[in-house]
Amino acid sequence: MGATAGLLLLGCRGEPVDLRAQAAIAAGGSRGYAGPAVELAFWTGFTGGDRPPMERLIARFNREHANITVRMSVTRWGDFYQKIPAAVDSGHGPDVAVMHADQLATAAVRRTILPLDEVTEALGLGAGDFSETLWSAGVFRGRRYGVPLDVHPLGLYVNRAVLAGAGLDDAALPRSRRDYLAALDHLKRRGIQGSWVSPVLFTGGLMFQSLLWQAGGQLFSEDGARAMFHAEAGVEALSFMVELIRRGYSPRDVGQDADSIAFINDRNAFLWNGVWMINTFKAVPGLRWGVLPVPVIGAQRAVWGNAHHLVLPRQPGAGAGHRRLQAAVVFLAWLSEHSLDWAAAGMVPARREARESAAFRRMTEQAIFAEQLPAVRFPPAIAGADAVRASTLDLAVNDAVLLRATPREALSRAAREADALLAGNLKKFGRAL
Structure with a gap:
């Protein structure tokens, strides 16, 4: 055309x-x-x-x-x-x-x-x-x-009351894979499951995408013709999430929003969730919390974001x-x-002058989320990709996190289904590039 x-x-x-x-x-x-x-x-x-x-x-x-x-x-x-x-x-x-x-x-x-x-x-x-x-x-x-107009990435919310109760202070706040696992192991020894892994898009699916990009992977090929999330980077990312469950750092079968509810009720220490939760947590009386950039679990800094x-x-x-x-x-x-x-x-x-203003820097939590902007990865600009992801990858993450399939099996099956859907999109919409 x-x-x-x-x-x-x-x-x-x-x-x-x-x-x-x-x-x-x-x-x-x-x-x-x-x-x-x-x-x-x-x-x-x-x-x-x-x-x-x-x-x-x-x-x-x-x-x-x-x-x-x-x-x-x-x-x-x-x-x-x-x-x-x-x-x-x-x-x-x-x-x-x-x-x-x-x-x-x-x-x-x-x-x-x-x-x-x-x-x-x-x-x-x-x-x-x-x-x-x-x-x-x-x-x-x-x-x-x-x-x-804006950007809204994931961040790592921390429940300070849970950490303090386990004898952890700010020195234990995780920035790396080693820090994260060390803190979770410490919490586990005190009977606390400190990082609840959700099987649904909000927030397990967004956590997976962040980990995928940290491992050097991508969701789809640049032309929108093939799924790429099942490559080794994807298996590594999803395996990390499953391992948190198998090690007992997360309960099994976490329900929709149960990770956030546990966080509010001082039963969950670390929550991968979006900037949109700031006002929700501010409205909870007595909740002692803070936020950090998501830890670097893979080989590079990366975090899911949308705008x-x-x-x-x-x-x-x-x-x-x-x-x-x-x-x-x-x-x-x-x-x-x-x-x-x-x-x-x-x-x-979104405006640089707004982010660099003194007024914005006083918005402590939003300013911490803004620190991640150089590492933010947006979903790819591929027509119809959102629907493909929802009906394939999101289901694979769900199956693996619920321990119904191994990460490799779940992602491979989802990739085959995604490729068929992407082929239909190419006929309907053309290539992304």
Whole structure:
């Protein structure tokens, strides 16, 4: 498919829609918006503790912009990604939306969102405003589709009460594989299972991905044609998790969120979980906790991360919504500039100036998560890869952690199934590169 044809399609009434033309119109919003009053639909999946901070930001934006009113619609993320393609195709999609970095490729090949190269150029945004890692995560097949709002990696939460009760102080906080195992062995001798291993994606699957990258592995080949998670690096990563269970450092059959509940109840010392747990733990009376970068278990520093990106969904018709497109860019740019305020949701702001500010450094826990940014690895920009991972790799991690199969057996079986699904994706979406 040629470059021009790849960005042309029919709108909900059959008119041709040129995504690049819409993006060029939107770029005009870099100069502000002085037209008649418009109302923008803003869709997100911020259903939890991240919702109030975003609502406060929107209220502030609305106060500061007399001719633009933003209304946020909130849907659970799983439903959000089901809903938005159909809504855009029917001409009833939002003007601005938030998507995770690992969803941009799929949304791009479905023509759900606009390419933003002209928009970011007009706004004067580049890697220097964020970081190379964050900035490049918004690119698919050489075009930009998202502007990063935040980054949310895993970290290692530590229960200080559990450690103190076992006679461990800050000198025992683990930074390496040896430190980690030594602390867990010490805890075990005092009857404490100190690192509960979850069999589900949140958080066992994310722990596995971190360990996979630490061991030098990858999830899929760069072109999206083959699974790679079953190679020796993957076996090594999953074997480490299983060994924590077999050594008695973790209970068997840990249920969904049971690792976090045990942490809150002073029964679990170390928890691999995301930055989104900061506000949850702060709200627990009497909980004594802290956070560290995840320990380096493998040969190199690496940690799973994802990022919320601001996107502009395709609008219906060739000439429809010009004013809203420009107003949408005003809102997008304003939110990006205020990413420090968004850090109140427990996120690491994407903008470099926000991360380097004194105000952010006073956000102790978020600042520790931010230290990991050079080591953050995002899921690959491969259309449909998220669904492939969920139906193959996540099940393999589950089987191995529940001791139903060896790591090698579980990963090999999942890789065969993933390869078949990836072959179907190649026919539907084309290669990632």
